[in-house]
Amino acid sequence: MSDQAHVPTGHDLAPGEEEQHSVGERILGYVVGLVLALLLTATSFFIAGTDLVWQPSIPVALIVLAIAQMGVHLVFFLHITTGPDNTNNVLALAFGLLIVFLVVGGTVWIMSHLNQNMPPMDQFIRMHS
Amino acid sequence: MTMTATIGHAHADPHHIGIVVEHPGPASKRIVTAYGFWVFLLSDIVMFSCFFAAYAVLVGQTADGPKGSEIFEHRNVAIETVLLLLSSFTCGMASIAADVRNRFWFYLGMAVTCVLGLAFLTIEFREFANLVSRGYGPSRSAFLTAFFSLVGCHGLHVSAGVLWLLTMMAQVFAKGFRADILRRMMCFALFWHALDIIWVAVFSVVYLLGSAV
Amino acid sequence: MLGKLDWSAIPFDQPIPLVAGAMVLVAILGVLAWVVVKGHLPYLWHEWITSVDHKRIGVMYVLLASVMFLRGGSDAIMMRIQQSVAYQSQGYLPPEHYNQIFSAHGTIMIFFVAMPFVIGLMNLVVPLQLGVRDVAFPTLNSVGFWLTATGALLVNISLVVGEFARTGWLAFPPLSGLTYSPGVGVDYYAWSLQISGVGTLVAGINLVTTVLKLRTKGMNYLRMPMFCWTTLASNLLIVAAFPILTATLAMLLLDRYLGFHFFTNEAGGNVMMFMNLIWAWGHPEVYILVLPAFGIFSEVVSTFSGKPLFGYRSMVLATMAICVISFMVWLHHFFTMGAGPDVNAIFGIASMIIAVPTGVKIYNWLFTMYGGRIRFTTPMLWSVGFMVTFITGGLTGVLVAVPPADFLLHNSLFLVAHFHHVIIGGVLFGAFAGFTYWFPKAFGFRLEEAWGKAAFWFTFIGFYVTFLPLYTAGLLGMTRRLQHYDVAAWRPWMHVAAIGMGLLCVAVVCQITQLVVSIRNREALRDRTGDPWDGRSLEWATSSPPPVFNFAFHPDVRGEDAYWAMKQHAKEQQLEHHPEPEYEDIEMPRNSPTGFVCAFFASVMGFALIWHIWWMVILGVLGAFATFVVFAWRDHDEYVIPAAEVARIDRVNVEERRSLVSMAGGV
Numbered sequence A: 001m002s003d004q005a006h007v008p009t010g011h012d013l014a015p016g017e018e019e020q021h022s023v024g025e026r027i028l029g030y031v032v033g034l035v036l037a038l039l040l041t042a043t044s045f046f047i048a049g050t051d052l053v054w055q056p057s058i059p060v061a062l063i064v065l066a067i068a069q070m071g072v073h074l075v076f077f078l079h080i081t082t083g084p085d086n087t088n089n090v091l092a093l094a095f096g097l098l099i100v101f102l103v104v105g106g107t108v109w110i111m112s113h114l115n116q117n118m119p120p121m122d123q124f125i126r127m128h129s
Numbered sequence B: 001m002t003m004t005a006t007i008g009h010a011h012a013d014p015h016h017i018g019i020v021v022e023h024p025g026p027a028s029k030r031i032v033t034a035y036g037f038w039v040f041l042l043s044d045i046v047m048f049s050c051f052f053a054a055y056a057v058l059v060g061q062t063a064d065g066p067k068g069s070e071i072f073e074h075r076n077v078a079i080e081t082v083l084l085l086l087s088s089f090t091c092g093m094a095s096i097a098a099d100v101r102n103r104f105w106f107y108l109g110m111a112v113t114c115v116l117g118l119a120f121l122t123i124e125f126r127e128f129a130n131l132v133s134r135g136y137g138p139s140r141s142a143f144l145t146a147f148f149s150l151v152g153c154h155g156l157h158v159s160a161g162v163l164w165l166l167t168m169m170a171q172v173f174a175k176g177f178r179a180d181i182l183r184r185m186m187c188f189a190l191f192w193h194a195l196d197i198i199w200v201a202v203f204s205v206v207y208l209l210g211s212a213v
Numbered sequence C: 001m002l003g004k005l006d007w008s009a010i011p012f013d014q015p016i017p018l019v020a021g022a023m024v025l026v027a028i029l030g031v032l033a034w035v036v037v038k039g040h041l042p043y044l045w046h047e048w049i050t051s052v053d054h055k056r057i058g059v060m061y062v063l064l065a066s067v068m069f070l071r072g073g074s075d076a077i078m079m080r081i082q083q084s085v086a087y088q089s090q091g092y093l094p095p096e097h098y099n100q101i102f103s104a105h106g107t108i109m110i111f112f113v114a115m116p117f118v119i120g121l122m123n124l125v126v127p128l129q130l131g132v133r134d135v136a137f138p139t140l141n142s143v144g145f146w147l148t149a150t151g152a153l154l155v156n157i158s159l160v161v162g163e164f165a166r167t168g169w170l171a172f173p174p175l176s177g178l179t180y181s182p183g184v185g186v187d188y189y190a191w192s193l194q195i196s197g198v199g200t201l202v203a204g205i206n207l208v209t210t211v212l213k214l215r216t217k218g219m220n221y222l223r224m225p226m227f228c229w230t231t232l233a234s235n236l237l238i239v240a241a242f243p244i245l246t247a248t249l250a251m252l253l254l255d256r257y258l259g260f261h262f263f264t265n266e267a268g269g270n271v272m273m274f275m276n277l278i279w280a281w282g283h284p285e286v287y288i289l290v291l292p293a294f295g296i297f298s299e300v301v302s303t304f305s306g307k308p309l310f311g312y313r314s315m316v317l318a319t320m321a322i323c324v325i326s327f328m329v330w331l332h333h334f335f336t337m338g339a340g341p342d343v344n345a346i347f348g349i350a351s352m353i354i355a356v357p358t359g360v361k362i363y364n365w366l367f368t369m370y371g372g373r374i375r376f377t378t379p380m381l382w383s384v385g386f387m388v389t390f391i392t393g394g395l396t397g398v399l400v401a402v403p404p405a406d407f408l409l410h411n412s413l414f415l416v417a418h419f420h421h422v423i424i425g426g427v428l429f430g431a432f433a434g435f436t437y438w439f440p441k442a443f444g445f446r447l448e449e450a451w452g453k454a455a456f457w458f459t460f461i462g463f464y465v466t467f468l469p470l471y472t473a474g475l476l477g478m479t480r481r482l483q484h485y486d487v488a489a490w491r492p493w494m495h496v497a498a499i500g501m502g503l504l505c506v507a508v509v510c511q512i513t514q515l516v517v518s519i520r521n522r523e524a525l526r527d528r529t530g531d532p533w534d535g536r537s538l539e540w541a542t543s544s545p546p547p548v549f550n551f552a553f554h555p556d557v558r559g560e561d562a563y564w565a566m567k568q569h570a571k572e573q574q575l576e577h578h579p580e581p582e583y584e585d586i587e588m589p590r591n592s593p594t595g596f597v598c599a600f601f602a603s604v605m606g607f608a609l610i611w612h613i614w615w616m617v618i619l620g621v622l623g624a625f626a627t628f629v630v631f632a633w634r635d636h637d638e639y640v641i642p643a644a645e646v647a648r649i650d651r652v653n654v655e656e657r658r659s660l661v662s663m664a665g666g667v
């Protein structure tokens, strides 16, 4: 079977661990992360409190900003990368996120439909009085 | 238990994929420990997601009590956020110090992290105490139930983190930077950063979006 | 001082739980006294209770499951008798007692029989199949086991101190809220599940990490035995689903203890959110149970057909597909709760889709058997019995997954028949198959086949006699959890079911006899080679029982069915003389009482929480924390087995094995 190519492996990183870097580079990574996170936080709080932007866009903007900030934390503080040494860590993360998405999304969807068809007692009473 | 990699056995491709990457053997303890903890963190995040889901469902159920916009103080939340962010940074500094086995910077980083964490908890506690004293405790309405549980659950995690942080410092003080202690330190850093990520979701969903309801 | 606890908690007026409790107590004290008098206590403490050896912990899990199986089974007998006599009468069990029995039965069977049984088998076998010396976190493994035992202990304490929940095994509010369940029953239920849930989570994290990070050289993902794959999928589900259970029960407890309003009818709480959340855990849970069983059947069918597993890759794919899809169907447990047709339709279709990968698996097993030289040993009988039973059980599942049909069948005995069909036919048959299959590995001798086969046939027939009538009764409109009834048409079916229960009891007696007889005849049944079934995966490559370190050398894996390949290789070169390898020192984790001590404090804490004894709660929490700090402080977590000792142990095994190969080669 001559078409086999053998790839050396054995390189694997623990979650949170960085490739070999000097201390200075590592500190710089955290500084960049901190600055980005602070910027995103400030933007979130600003957008939530302002009437300078189109109001219906605010929830979407807040969610996007939150996701971006989580990404910043993952990359700069938790050192998650797309490299092959991180595959297992990223797969586990992806599985976790899928579950979070299913649980939160599913619950909100299901419960909003239940409420449509069978409102809680107080609404029910209000509707019929 | 670490094994060195041996590569290349010719007859190992029953399904003719072409590329065979020989598995090198059990991973190092450092990777195993951190990975296990990583999996734990994901499960913890799933746990949080239930409280988030409950909050999303119950946020409108104020039972004629206060709405989010009436009780949330964005200035406080912003301060809390900055405190946690800074603590994530100092925690990162402490882990670098631990990796290069520098006691002074390790203790300093951990101590500052601890102080920032405690400051965060104090602000949160005062917010809770203030709400309860105004009669807006968790039993007032389903909305407040969900709010107190979600934010309180995060607060409990931070408290546990502070306790863990102190035992980490004590361990380094008593035993030095032993391999097992460095592994635990790595897990602690993961924990602390993860709490920060959850806080991002908390301030965005609970406080900022929650004020809009 | 003692919170809500006083003498009225002991049910002096109810003879059944009191006598049962007294009997259990006498049995426990008797065993304890025997252990102490015979001087076995140090052995038990050093070799078992503090053991962090995955094989020992696995055995203890299975033991716990077996004991609790007897308890849950007693509940089942009582319920079947009650329903067959309670026609137009109260029967012999008063309603409040009957309600506790069916709640305890469900809780125990799922959490303290099925779960520990499969977790125990995974613990015992997976590191061996992966060719490694231990799991990822040996001490935590012990913690996990003992916390599970704590949960079981609390449930059993409720028999004599206080009461158990009367709410069914999922404690739906508002019934489980403080208004309608003011007693301690629901608290027993919730705290024992919280504590054992932590144990299960720990086991899940441990096994996921073990499979993903600890595999021997060359054990690529696509060379792992099927059981390792299903273990991975099942434990991924544990890690993802059990936190949901924890959160949901925490909310229920907050409602009960601190007046929160998650699931109350007042102040905007939402009862239906409990169903939603608990089933978001509950459906994955059924796959947590059944996936390992699928893995066991794969191993058994392939071994006893003497063929590699047919369609290995499709099996892997099906397993992982089930792992993900099982998180997308939970609403089918509450179709009738009022969601619109669109929601119901989507979840109904998703539920039916799960049947597809399951079907793939069935075909794979059938094709593995096709053309094989099948040996109908006891494990193989359980597997074939499973295939027959699970197909019909799955079909009734697809039936109730059709929303309009489910509006008729929901909460009827038809549903009860469905899930017993899949859980007994799937999980329990799997557990028994795995038990007989790996028993020689764990203890070094085989189980008596005749009694095993008798147990199988009584279970198989008894199962159908017990549960087929429930389908009919369900279609005749009989709802579940009836303490008495007035409909004459249901009565004969209840009688038949009770007879079936009798057959199942005979089966249990056969199982126990099998164990006793086999222990007596253990010399004749001894497995000297470590490979009693002509197995294919690495657990058979070491002696039975394996040494603490499992393998003197990490095996070097070159393909699927690793051990089979090694045997073929050895036969081909049987005349070659292999020089003895260089043995090396082996480091193994030291035993630790952490798990046991921690569980002790957890029991104290759980009991105190149930009875509102706050000072004792604090004591328990502090104790558990202190235990962990002490553990973190220890200086030596490993001990060394010297190379000479490793060599001595290994040589014996190599000799036995060589004789096996030369015998087989001579044929």
Ligand code: HEM
Binding pocket: C286, C287, C289, C290, C332, C333, C334, C351, C352, C354, C355, C358, C394, C395, C397, C398, C399, C400, C401, C402, C406, C409, C410, C411, C415, C418, C419, C422, C423, C426, C427
């Ligand atoms: C083809 C696969 C399956 C389908 C489509 C299916 C479908 C369903 C549906 C729709 C229900 C709810 C019916 C009702 O409440 O009215 C149900 C209940 C149940 N199923 Fe299945 N099922 C399947 C396989 C399994 C398996 C493999 C297990 C366990 C190993 C299982 C265990 C249960 C349990 C425990 C319940 C009911 C619990 C309760 O209400 O207390 N099912 N199933």
Ligand SMILES: [Cu+2]
Binding pocket: C282, C283, C286, C329, C330, C332, C333
């Ligand atoms: Cu289901």
